[in-house]
Amino acid sequence: xxxxxVPAELDIFDRWLVTIEARFSIQIDANRQAAFKxxxxxxxxxIGLDLESLDERRKSGRVDGETWSMLLHLATNHETRxxxxxxxxxxxxxxxxxxxxxxxxxxxxSSGEEPFSIASALLDAGHPxxxxxxxxxxxxxxxxxxxxxxxxxxxxxxxAAAPTRGDKMRFHRFVREMVTFEEHNILQDRPVxxxxxxIVITQNMLIYYRTDTRYEILDRLAAMLVPGGHLITGxxxxxxxxxxxxxxxxxxNPNVFQxxxxx
Ligand SMILES: C[S@@+](CC[C@H](N)C(=O)[O-])C[C@H]1O[C@@H](n2cnc3c(N)ncnc32)[C@H](O)[C@@H]1O
Numbered sequence: 001x002x003x004x005x006v007p008a009e010l011d012i013f014d015r016w017l018v019t020i021e022a023r024f025s026i027q028i029d030a031n032r033q034a035a036f037k038x039x040x041x042x043x044x045x046x047i048g049l050d051l052e053s054l055d056e057r058r059k060s061g062r063v064d065g066e067t068w069s070m071l072l073h074l075a076t077n078h079e080t081r082x083x084x085x086x087x088x089x090x091x092x093x094x095x096x097x098x099x100x101x102x103x104x105x106x107x108x109x110s111s112g113e114e115p116f117s118i119a120s121a122l123l124d125a126g127h128p129x130x131x132x133x134x135x136x137x138x139x140x141x142x143x144x145x146x147x148x149x150x151x152x153x154x155x156x157x158x159x160a161a162a163p164t165r166g167d168k169m170r171f172h173r174f175v176r177e178m179v180t181f182e183e184h185n186i187l188q189d190r191p192v193x194x195x196x197x198x199i200v201i202t203q204n205m206l207i208y209y210r211t212d213t214r215y216e217i218l219d220r221l222a223a224m225l226v227p228g229g230h231l232i233t234g235x236x237x238x239x240x241x242x243x244x245x246x247x248x249x250x251x252x253n254p255n256v257f258q259x260x261x262x263x
Contacts, residue, residue, distance in 0.1 A: 012051045013037055019058065020075050023068070024137060025187035028075050029208050039074040073140040077208065080110035082153040083117045085203055088232055088254045092118055092199055093125045095230050101129045105197040107186050107221060108205030109134030112145025112179075116171055118201075119179045120160040133194035135184040145181045186217055196226045203234040203254070215241050222246050222259060231257040 006015045017028055017036075028036060044054055047067070057063050083089055096102040102122075106115045115134035122130050136142055148171035152163060161169040171179065182193050186202075200221045206214045218241045221231055231246065233255045242248075245263045249256040 012055060013040075015055065016040065016051060016071075020071055024072050024075075024185060026072070026076065026137065026185075027209050027213060029077075032075075032077060032208070036075050040071070043070060043074055069139040073138045076138060078110045078138060078141055079204070080113045082113045082150075083121075083155045084114065085234065085254060088201060088203060088234075089117055089121045091232060091252075091254065091256060092201065093121050093127075095199055096122060096125075096127060096130065099198055101131070102127070102199065103194060103197045104130065104132045104199045104201065105192065105194050105224065106132060106134045107192075107200060107202040107217075109136050109141075109145065109181070110138075111141045112148070112181060113150070114201070114203070115145070115179050115181070116148070116150075116156070116160070116175075119171075119175055120156045123159050123175070124157060130178055131194065132179045133192065133197070134179070134181045135186065135192055136181075137183070137185045139183045142181045142183045146176075148176045148179075186220060187213070192224070196229075197224060198226055198229045199232065200225055200229070201232040203232075203237070206233060206237040211239055214239065219243055222257070225259040227259055227263050228261040229259050231259070 006018050010018065017033065020026070021028055041051070044050060054063065092104060104118055106118065109115050112134055115132040119130070119132050134145055136145075149164070149168055152167050152169045156169060160175050161171045164170050180193070184190065184192055202217070202221060206217060209217065214237070218231070218238060222243050222245060225231060235253050235255060238255050245260050246257040247260070249258060
């Protein structure tokens, strides 16, 4: 983006909002803007700059990739936890029954707790092989996820992770080989590295997008699925979305849609 794209009459913080939203195709929710503003100011101060001087660098193309990644990370909400939605995890395990080596895509996976929860539940259910692929727009989150190192959680059994020093646990290497991560913005056109997933799950990400963008994301996720595959979202996140290739499974919590087998 060049400086001409940012209306000059906006104050400096609003100029940065416009810049980040346009550069990364994201929408920074109004409720999030105050938290973003203080995090942004703290970060910029920590690198010895202020918003105006960083803006000068931006205009002359001198903001490096690491700084852009951090700005994006600060602009988005990454709250997550293990087994945040037990019904969704249980539904995935159920849907995987009868699939020899299921492929599950978790979009907006934050620091990896959601993909590892799914993996842990699949192992507990006796699935020896599967692939869970987590994607997130934040490189900071993806680096954390790839470590597979977290504070211990009682829901994660020894079959999936081993206790380490300092009340932590690390997912076993064989689990980390089946649970992979990728920095990826679902609004951009590059395909994700996991082709033809049986299940796509996205939870607590769509809520940060306006209706038209949510529908665009949902259409993209639907198109990724194998024929007959399932899309899972949090309750209420899909609004009135419909897609000719997808059937909503009635009375399901979380939301579950199935892709037609005839596509
Ligand atoms: C609140 S977290 C939800 C994490 C997890 N799904 C859960 O429910 O606990 C939302 C995540 O979506 C990611 N995100 C937002 N927009 C995205 C996009 N366009 N593409 C990929 N990830 C995105 C954010 O970086 C953030 O880590």
